[in-house]
Amino acid sequence: MKRRRLLGLGAIGLLGGWALRPGDHGQPYTPYFARLNQLLRQQSPGIPLLIVDLGRLDQNAELLARRLGSQLPLRLVAKSLGSIGMLDYLANKLGTQRFMVFHQPQLNQLAHSFPQSDLLLGKPLPAAAALRFYQQLPAGSAFVPARQLTWLVDSPARLGEYAELARALGQPLQIALEIDIGMARGGFATPAQLGEALAWLRANPAPLHVRGLMGYDGHLGHTPFWVGQAGAFARSTASYRAFIVTATEFRELWPRQALLNGGGSLTYALHAAGATPLNEVAVGSALLKPSDFDVELLAGHRPALWIASPVLKALAGQWPFLDGTQALLQAWNPNRQQAYYLYGGQWPADPVAPAGLSYDALYGRSANQERLLGSGSSGLGVDDWVFLRPQRAEGLIESFAELYLLRNERLVGRWAPHSRV
Ligand SMILES: Cc1ncc(COP(=O)(O)O)c(C=O)c1O
Secondary structure, three states, X not given: OHHHHHHHHHHHHHHHHHHOOOOOXXXXXXXXXXXXXXXXXXXXXXXXXXXXXXXXXHHHHHHHHHHHOOOOOEEEEHHHHOEHHHHHHXXXXXXXXXXXXXXXXXXXXXXXXXXXXXXEEOOOOOHXXXXXXXXXXXXXXXXXXXXXXXXXXXXXXXXXXXHHHHHXXXXXXXXXXXXXOOOXXXXXOOHHHHHHHHHHHHHOOOOEEEEEEEEOOHHHHXXXXXXXXXXXHHHHHHHHHXXXXXXXOOOOOOOXXXXXXXXXXXXXXXXXXXXXXXXXXXXXXXXXXXXXXXXXXXXXXXXXXXXXXXXXXXXXXXXXXXXXXXXXXXXXXXXXXXXXEEOEOOOOEEEEEOOXXXXXXXXXXXXXXXXXXXXXXXXXXXXXXXXXXXXXXXXXXXXXXXXXXXXXXXXXEEEOEOOOO
């Protein structure tokens, strides 16, 4: 009797489980990706590539420009836009020659490509890397670092090192002071500490020109709900203002038109909408909108960057060592019916087209031949292209040979990514 009841319960459980069986998520390409697939089947070099949708990039740039208006100048974040071609395109479209840079080789590249630019470091570099910049700057370069480059100083020790460097180089260096406005990412932690650094500089004159402050607040984009974004923004801007008050007490060091940099893709809309202590914002990723930037404040921006990779093999989704359970797994989940091997992989990205593809957690990831699972409903076959949406652009663009430019459903050109080293 007991056993029969158990069997009955088991059968009900199985039926119930079957009712929870995943639906078939596989779908053919949408018209946008079907066209892109056709283009790449006809015109690509057959290796994984990055595609920038220029129409969408334009829309994102126009939205950014509209929101910033003429009140809040823009500095383009070079690490998130990955290519001189893209920076040049956006600098022209958005009317800026201000760039934020994070890597010494790229600093030299930008000084060469944009001889009229204003370059601000987004993180403090070791003095040895700064020295390398001057060593690699060609003699007679049109770019004049003493007027056009601002190093970032985050501590009394680095202030001392840059003072030494300026003396050793025999030329003045411009510096901005990094301040911690509550995001715990380093920099001068309190206005009092900033004041001590400025007092030291006053007492120990060095060929360093203070240009202003940099206080990044991008983490506000992920404020926990129990803290509340509006309150956190009010506190971080109040903190920024307190640093300004202290800095302005050092009249002989503090410039009349100080540079007050901050913000990022995740917070530019907050600065643009309300009272801000900043007189420029640094923005990069919002222009391409990788998926880490799917936040409410960027709802109007559209994804504009895709990784495309050709399918090398399309197989019935089999696993080694699982002969017995395989049929059951596939019958249970139609999204595991097919396996597709891509050219390359292990990118920080998620497959988006055709719909219904996913990584195979059982099999693992591969940078050489990434395995994806899906149902047969997508109609995907060998030599078709799979499109993935990057989670972030920084560090990714440089890992590709070329950026292909898409406009009005045509490939209209290419940009070279920044060099990696
Ligand atoms: C100092 C600084 N400013 C601005 C940004 C904003 O960059 P993005 O707009 O690409 O998020 C970052 C990003 O890490 C940063 O470190």
